[in-house]
Amino acid sequence: MSDLALPYVLPPIRDPDLEFVKYYNLLKCLLGRRQRKARIDAMPFDLTIDMTTTCQLRCPYCDTGNGSMTRPKRVMKQEMYDTILGRVADPCFIILFFSTGEPLLNKGLGDLVATSKDREIFSIISTNLSLRLSDNTLTALLHSGLGIISVSLDGASPESYVQYRRRGDFNLVADNIQRLVALKKKLGLTYPLIEWRFLRFRHNEHEEPLARRMAEAWGIDLMEFSTGATPPDDHPASDGVFAARNAPLGPAITGPALYRLAAAQKRARLIAKLVPDIMIGGAIDMATATPKCDWLYYSGMIYPDGRVAPCCLPSSVDTDFVDSIGDYSTYTDLFNSEKHVASRELFTTGAKAGTVCDNCPNPGAQHYQFRMATRAVLRNAPDWVAKCLIANPDAFFFDDDSELVPEVRAIRDLGGAADVDIDDRVIARLAALGETCSGTVVEALS
Numbered sequence: 001m002s003d004l005a006l007p008y009v010l011p012p013i014r015d016p017d018l019e020f021v022k023y024y025n026l027l028k029c030l031l032g033r034r035q036r037k038a039r040i041d042a043m044p045f046d047l048t049i050d051m052t053t054t055c056q057l058r059c060p061y062c063d064t065g066n067g068s069m070t071r072p073k074r075v076m077k078q079e080m081y082d083t084i085l086g087r088v089a090d091p092c093f094i095i096l097f098f099s100t101g102e103p104l105l106n107k108g109l110g111d112l113v114a115t116s117k118d119r120e121i122f123s124i125i126s127t128n129l130s131l132r133l134s135d136n137t138l139t140a141l142l143h144s145g146l147g148i149i150s151v152s153l154d155g156a157s158p159e160s161y162v163q164y165r166r167r168g169d170f171n172l173v174a175d176n177i178q179r180l181v182a183l184k185k186k187l188g189l190t191y192p193l194i195e196w197r198f199l200r201f202r203h204n205e206h207e208e209p210l211a212r213r214m215a216e217a218w219g220i221d222l223m224e225f226s227t228g229a230t231p232p233d234d235h236p237a238s239d240g241v242f243a244a245r246n247a248p249l250g251p252a253i254t255g256p257a258l259y260r261l262a263a264a265q266k267r268a269r270l271i272a273k274l275v276p277d278i279m280i281g282g283a284i285d286m287a288t289a290t291p292k293c294d295w296l297y298y299s300g301m302i303y304p305d306g307r308v309a310p311c312c313l314p315s316s317v318d319t320d321f322v323d324s325i326g327d328y329s330t331y332t333d334l335f336n337s338e339k340h341v342a343s344r345e346l347f348t349t350g351a352k353a354g355t356v357c358d359n360c361p362n363p364g365a366q367h368y369q370f371r372m373a374t375r376a377v378l379r380n381a382p383d384w385v386a387k388c389l390i391a392n393p394d395a396f397f398f399d400d401d402s403e404l405v406p407e408v409r410a411i412r413d414l415g416g417a418a419d420v421d422i423d424d425r426v427i428a429r430l431a432a433l434g435e436t437c438s439g440t441v442v443e444a445l446s
Helices: 016-034 078-088 109-115 135-143 158-164 170-187 205-218 256-268 270-274 331-335 338-349 363-379 383-391 406-413 424-433 436-445
Strands: 046-049 094-096 122-127 148-152 193-200 222-227 299-302
Touching: 016 363, 016 383, 016 424, 016 436, 046 078, 078 109, 078 331, 094 363, 109 122, 109 135, 135 170, 148 170, 158 170, 170 193, 170 205, 193 205, 205 222, 256 270, 270 363, 270 383, 270 406, 363 406, 424 436
Parallel strands: 046 094, 046 299, 094 122, 122 148, 148 193, 193 222
Antiparallel strands: none
């Protein structure tokens, strides 16, 4: 789902008051992570909120598709979403409106997304798009305020596509994509961006060049090639057919919107200017990396019934951290639930937390939030945030963050100097907060 493109296509926050709230919370998230605190006074800036736990396809390595997920089948309702939004909206930059199910099966999706539009939250759905959809439905979706509609289309022909996307209809998906593109052009919209996301497997890799040509012909905004999540060939659950491939024949991300929006960032934003070209974040050696999980400081996973999990990896109810978001008056309180605190301590003390984090299903994903969402919001940071980070990077970043994110490397390379003027009103507003974080920030800006 547009993981690689997100840093280059996320728009800046327009409202100065919302911008201040969101970026001040971001700094608190960075400080809490850097200090490896068990209890934090920040709120997540990037959330996954599942619109439904059902899907019409039967993809073999999806817990929903193969029937192994034990979570009840639900759809997100407006009342529950209003409760969620009331607790997280202002500090939040990004909401992914999908996880275990097909979001378009929730008939209220457009109305739910539109609710967060005025809070300047960049919203994304990933959809198989293998549904009969009227022009009116597609038009409403385009007007809902979505930032990206990412379409999972793993192949460039019906024969290859259906091998993994079982019960899917390649021709239906292809027609829906082209109709979306045409309607968006007719409406004169910049967003949502229409993305073709191609999961690469052994059976479809030969179609990559054809897929690139088709995307260009259709007028797709973004195209992303990703590795399909499958067991290794020697794993008992593997049948060998869907072995994933890791080496795209061309750029992993491409498309006209990518280059157009990245160029606009570089003209307008200091941190974006520091990195000369479109660069994909790196990886670090998990054996030597500072033990931490970014999900526990930046994000979370909320299901239609209001249950909260630490991340999107585990799918069973017994791995949830919180029974209902409604049990907490603020998300800061929820973010410091007993299981959140114990799981953060796991990474500093080594003591078992009694949670799914004791045996993380995918340790590599512990750095996911930093490599993707953090990069995106950093590139749009206002000058006062940029100057603060440049003046004292050690307060906000670990040394190995430079390996993950080129923007952090560029911030460190500046050596503490940033020739930008800061609005006195920002400094006064920070000073008035009287918090430890605001003192750190004011000192950096002085």
